[in-house]
Amino acid sequence: MVSDRSWMRDREGLGLWEHRGKVAVVGWGQSHIDRRWDGVTMDRSCGGLTKEACLKALADAGLSLDDIDGLITSAETRAEQTWAPRPYFDPPYDTEDGLTFTSADWIERELGLKNIQYRKSDAPYIGPMMGLAAQAVGDGLCETALVWYPMVNLAGRYGHNNPQNNSPEAPGASAFSLPWGYQNGAMFNNLVIFQQYCKKYGKSHDGLADLCLNLRRNGLLTPWSYYALHEPYQLTREDYLNGRVIEEPLVIYDCDRPVNTCAAFIFTTAERAKDLRQKPIYVLNHAQNGGRGRSTMATLEEHQEAVASLARKMWEGSGLGPDDVDIFNPYDGYLTFTQQFLEGFQWHGVKWGEAHDFYADDIRVEGSHPFLSSGGNNGTGRTRSCLFSDSLEQLRGTAGARQVTVKAETALAGCNTPDSNGFLMLSKEPD
Amino acid sequence: MSTIPGLERPAPVPSDLTQPFWDACNERRLVLQNCTNCQRLQYPPTQRCDQCGSGDNLEWKEVEGKGHIDVYMVIRDSRIRGFRAAQPINFAVITLDEDPGINFLSNLPGTPPGEVPVGAQVELIFEETSTGQLVHEWQGAA
Numbered sequence: 001m002v003s004d005r006s007w008m009r010d011r012e013g014l015g016l017w018e019h020r021g022k023v024a025v026v027g028w029g030q031s032h033i034d035r036r037w038d039g040v041t042m043d044r045s046c047g048g049l050t051k052e053a054c055l056k057a058l059a060d061a062g063l064s065l066d067d068i069d070g071l072i073t074s075a076e077t078r079a080e081q082t083w084a085p086r087p088y089f090d091p092p093y094d095t096e097d098g099l100t101f102t103s104a105d106w107i108e109r110e111l112g113l114k115n116i117q118y119r120k121s122d123a124p125y126i127g128p129m130m131g132l133a134a135q136a137v138g139d140g141l142c143e144t145a146l147v148w149y150p151m152v153n154l155a156g157r158y159g160h161n162n163p164q165n166n167s168p169e170a171p172g173a174s175a176f177s178l179p180w181g182y183q184n185g186a187m188f189n190n191l192v193i194f195q196q197y198c199k200k201y202g203k204s205h206d207g208l209a210d211l212c213l214n215l216r217r218n219g220l221l222t223p224w225s226y227y228a229l230h231e232p233y234q235l236t237r238e239d240y241l242n243g244r245v246i247e248e249p250l251v252i253y254d255c256d257r258p259v260n261t262c263a264a265f266i267f268t269t270a271e272r273a274k275d276l277r278q279k280p281i282y283v284l285n286h287a288q289n290g291g292r293g294r295s296t297m298a299t300l301e302e303h304q305e306a307v308a309s310l311a312r313k314m315w316e317g318s319g320l321g322p323d324d325v326d327i328f329n330p331y332d333g334y335l336t337f338t339q340q341f342l343e344g345f346q347w348h349g350v351k352w353g354e355a356h357d358f359y360a361d362d363i364r365v366e367g368s369h370p371f372l373s374s375g376g377n378n379g380t381g382r383t384r385s386c387l388f389s390d391s392l393e394q395l396r397g398t399a400g401a402r403q404v405t406v407k408a409e410t411a412l413a414g415c416n417t418p419d420s421n422g423f424l425m426l427s428k429e430p431d
Numbered sequence: 432m433s434t435i436p437g438l439e440r441p442a443p444v445p446s447d448l449t450q451p452f453w454d455a456c457n458e459r460r461l462v463l464q465n466c467t468n469c470q471r472l473q474y475p476p477t478q479r480c481d482q483c484g485s486g487d488n489l490e491w492k493e494v495e496g497k498g499h500i501d502v503y504m505v506i507r508d509s510r511i512r513g514f515r516a517a518q519p520i521n522f523a524v525i526t527l528d529e530d531p532g533i534n535f536l537s538n539l540p541g542t543p544p545g546e547v548p549v550g551a552q553v554e555l556i557f558e559e560t561s562t563g564q565l566v567h568e569w570q571g572a573a
Contacts, residue, residue, distance in 0.1 A: 157510075158510075159510035160510055162510065165510045165511045165512060166512045167441060168439070168441055168442060168513065168561050169441055169442050169443075169444050169562075170441040170442060170443050170444060171444040171446075172444075172446065173475065174441075175443035175444060175445070175449060175453075176443075176474075176475035176536075177536060178441045178511065179440040179441050179442070179443060179560060179566050180440075180522065180536035180537060180538055180566075181506050181509055181511055181514045181520065181522055181536075181538065182522070182536060183509070183510050183511060188504075188522070191504050192502055192504065192524055195502035195503070195504060196501065196502050199502060199549070244508075245505075245507050245508075246507060246508045247504050247505065247506050247507060247508065247509075247522070248504055248505035248507055248519070248545065249504065250504070294473070294481060294532055294533075295473075295474055295475075295532060295533045295534045295535075296474065296475060296524075296534050296535055296536055297524050297534050297536070299534075
């Protein structure tokens with residue numbers, strides 16, 4: 001159950017993670033990526049892309065279908081709408097399952113998996129879902145888990161099909177926000193907090209330009225990314241500074257672009273991982289945040305404390321500290337909140353209020369501070385999975401043109417926002 | 432209706448919990464939950480005090496509603512249907528002078544979009560929504 005938070009490491013004081021170094025990620029598969037599903041090509045539907053990603057992950061790990069005994073996924077695919085009332089298709093595309101999400105039952109049936117002991121189709125979004133997968137394997141609920149996260153993008157403007165946004169009424173908690181134009185999701189509150197950040201530290205929106213440009217650059221160095229495949233050109237500073245304004249000062253280039261794709265990962269025990277195709281990447285800890293501010297809008301101070309607490313949980317459970325993290329891939333769904341992670345984890349010594357200066361220094365992958373070497377979601381399209389897959393590739397040494405030149409033995413990755421997220425600490429060594 | 436041209440605010444739907452709040456708005460009064468145990472205001476309303484966790488000590492307390500503009504942004508491409516004809520429109524966060532830990536949203540009627548004096552004092556007003564329900568708003572203090 002999503003509502004069951006007992007598996008989460010969302011409190012300080014839990015000590016070293018009991019499965020530290022005993023769980024490993026041994027496989028990754030990324031499906032094809034498009035801007036939207038065309039509603040026609042079934043192997044590019046949610047189900048079709050999920051099958052593709054899962055089979056690629058199995059091949060990457062050198063595992064067979066019979067090796068999988070756990071299936072974990074999330075229904076939080078950001079589809080925002082059902083395929084209905086449009087007519088369904090022939091089986092297996094005759095329900096929403098396979099079109100706007102892909103359940104464990106669906107993939108078990110379509111791939112012909114025969115040894116499944118553990119099924120979970122209602123995991124949270126990918127940040128905490130990756131922690132759940134590590135915990136499930138560590139706890140022995142399964143030995144080898146296939147874990148996938150589709151992002152679904154159908155026709156229509158994002159957010160404009162949300163029924164709440166088209167209603168003349170504001171029920172429930174929305175009565176205290178919707179009448180003033182507040183939109184659900186991460187955009188508004190985090191933009192408010194960004195404005196508080198700029199006010200407190202004397203910064204401005206222009207300070208995000210260097211981050212944006214470097215993310216696109218890293219995304220173009222990622223062969224499977226949306227931009228490498230479909231819009232293979234670099235943004236300029238002028239593009240960013242003159243970007244279409246969404247909610248001033250937020251511009252279009254601050255927002256990760258919805259795409260249609262799926263990523264899959266394979267988690268197994270350290271023991272099972274020993275003789276597989278890939279060098280195991282061990283999980284040293286997982287940690288989550290979930291909370292809200294005191295009043296209508298959470299504040300900068302509340303988000304800074306939330307991330308500081310997340311960092312303390314991560315250090316406590318992994319046994320590592322700020323100086324031990326080589327690769328850092330926090331969420332960048334809106335560029336306006338990424339600095340909270342950078343400063344809260346004090347990566348490369350960055351303190352509160354210093355992120356924009358850090359961005360303006362050398363954050364290229366070949367430089368000394370390769371922040372978000374994945375290209376993030378702004379550089380690859382909103383997969384959210386890129387944060388984890390790049391971390392794996394960097395530690396394996398297989399990131400190609402994105403391979404960092406600094407030491408790459410540990411990686412910290414996670415999403416979504418400072419107040420609500422799940423992060424994973426990965427390492428080339430189990431201890 | 433709103434004094435902001437083109438704006439059709441979604442109308443709040445009161446619940447058992449929030450009915451006293453919205454009834455007070457219709458009387459042009461702003462009332463907040465106050466925990467008499469913690470002597471602490473809270474907004475938006477919840478079933479229990481965020482601090483002590485008890486629901487037994489919450490009362491409605493009227494506040495004057497004076498505040499200051501903390502930060503703002505300008506809505507230019509809203510996903511909310513009722514706001515599209517009013518764009519561009521201010522979206523500001525107001526902190527309550529009686530307890531700056533409490534904040535409210537405001538579109539700052541009377542303040543041109545983007546010309547928002549951050550830090551300025553504001554005073555409480557009320558605006559009508561489509562059902563006739565009044566909502567609390569703020570405008571620059573005279």
